[in-house]
Amino acid sequence: MAYAICATPNPRITALIVGFAALATRPRDLVDGSSLPKIHGHYVPVRAEIVNLPGLSVHPDADETIAWYVWIRPP
DSSP states (O other): OHHHHHHTTOTTOEEEEESOOOTTSHHHHHHTTOSSOEETTEEOOOOSEEEEETTSOTTTTHHHHHHHHHHHSOO
């Protein structure tokens, strides 16, 4: 979640939560709309758009996830 400290305060970022986000985890906090989660001991404001993609798995589907993103990304 170290990347979240840098990424989530930026309103120009879209953060993808890929795969299942278990209860009581930081990704689930973001999916559930937390605006100020504690990450690595720091409260981090969330201004980024958070998008949940529970139907994909980040591990075996990583290549497919990247291909999908490249395909849907605006020019």
